[in-house]
Amino acid sequence: MHIEYGRFLFILCLLPAAARGDGSSIDKVYHPYVEQLEWELEWRLTHADENPLTGTKGEQKHRFGLGRAVSEFVFIEGYLIAEDSAGENFDLAAYEFDFLWQLSEQGEYSLDYGLLLELEKTHNEDVWEFSTTLLLEREFGRFSGTANLGVEYEWGEGIQDEVETSLALQTRYRYSPRLEPAVELYTGEDTLGVGPVLLGMERLGPMKALRWEAGAIFGLDSDTADYTLRAVLEYEF
Amino acid sequence: MKGKQYALLGLFLVSTLAAAKTPVVELEIRNHLFHPEEVRIPANTKVKLIVYNRDATPEEFESYELNREKVIMGGRKANIFIGPLKPGVYPFFGEFNPKTAQGRVVAE
Numbered sequence: 129m130h131i132e133y134g135r136f137l138f139i140l141c142l143l144p145a146a147a148r149g150d151g152s153s154i155d156k157v158y159h160p161y162v163e164q165l166e167w168e169l170e171w172r173l174t175h176a177d178e179n180p181l182t183g184t185k186g187e188q189k190h191r192f193g194l195g196r197a198v199s200e201f202v203f204i205e206g207y208l209i210a211e212d213s214a215g216e217n218f219d220l221a222a223y224e225f226d227f228l229w230q231l232s233e234q235g236e237y238s239l240d241y242g243l244l245l246e247l248e249k250t251h252n253e254d255v256w257e258f259s260t261t262l263l264l265e266r267e268f269g270r271f272s273g274t275a276n277l278g279v280e281y282e283w284g285e286g287i288q289d290e291v292e293t294s295l296a297l298q299t300r301y302r303y304s305p306r307l308e309p310a311v312e313l314y315t316g317e318d319t320l321g322v323g324p325v326l327l328g329m330e331r332l333g334p335m336k337a338l339r340w341e342a343g344a345i346f347g348l349d350s351d352t353a354d355y356t357l358r359a360v361l362e363y364e365f
Numbered sequence: 366m367k368g369k370q371y372a373l374l375g376l377f378l379v380s381t382l383a384a385a386k387t388p389v390v391e392l393e394i395r396n397h398l399f400h401p402e403e404v405r406i407p408a409n410t411k412v413k414l415i416v417y418n419r420d421a422t423p424e425e426f427e428s429y430e431l432n433r434e435k436v437i438m439g440g441r442k443a444n445i446f447i448g449p450l451k452p453g454v455y456p457f458f459g460e461f462n463p464k465t466a467q468g469r470v471v472a473e
Contacts, residue, residue, distance in 0.1 A: 235448075
């Protein structure tokens with residue numbers, strides 16, 4: 129057990145060296161699981177105090193999603209992405225389509241595996257992004273460790289074609305369904321941040337639940353906002 | 366037999382041997398109840414639960430203590446891997462019928 133834990137941490141420590149991405153990659157950590165029959169309504173927010181690269185203050189990104197498990201192992205979700213900032217109006221910015229594929233039964237192997245494919249198009253611009261993210265998770269008693277290792281490709285008339293990578297890590301303590309403290313780390317070309325996050329779930333009935341996440345990610349380098357607040361509200365039904 | 370076929374056979378044998386190490390315990394959902402209600406497993410050992418849903422309607426095996434959620438469609442089965450667990454009692458329930466479909470895993 130201790131050897132396995134050490135190996136997992138060793139791999140996770142190596143991953144940031146390979147992770148380089150463009151723009152803030154602070155968003156959310158995905159888990160490699162699908163709950164069959166589930167529908168999901170989601171609102172997600174990130175709020176950065178100031179973007180060091182552009183000087184924009186109060187940059188906010190909202191994601192409004194509707195998702196559905198289409199099989200035992202596949203979950204799809206569509207998003208409308210809106211942005212605003214201090215002095216700027218709330219406006220539609222992009223569209224996104226996600227395809228999450230659970231690759232192994234939870235607990236079957238030493239790591240649980242999943243794959244997340246995302247396609248995003250910027251609103252009113254010929255700017256596209258396709259990303260593939262490997263989702264890894266492992267339990268250590270009441271702790272769970274999760275890694276999202278992504279490779280993104282951007283293309284279109286309004287952007288220089290390029291390949292980027294990103295990494296997100298989460299260590300979560302399963303204290304109770306209503307409250308799970310966690311620590312998250314995000315890294316990419318213009319992102320290096322770490323901070324505390326709280327997660328919870330309120331059961332509303334059979335196959336009905338409200339899940340929430342709230343946290344603050346603090347920048348560890350000059351390219352990352354001093355702090356980024358993030359929040360998620362999901363209604364599962 | 367070609368090399369590729371030998372490789373596939375080897376892979377199959379290795380995966381079979383690996384699977385053979387994991388103890389298997391079967392339980393059923395009938396009339397929105399788990400049978401048996403109590404599942405005894407060895408502590409500190411990974412166990413494969415095979416849950417057969419004999420009802421026509423779906424049920425979800427759920428346990429925060431086991432960190433598992435798995436929907437089992439009516440008339441189907443599901444594999445749920447649990448553990449290694451410390452000695453103790455770990456409750457589970459059926460999310461669609463939480464008042465009746467209750468059970469527990471006892472690791473000893």
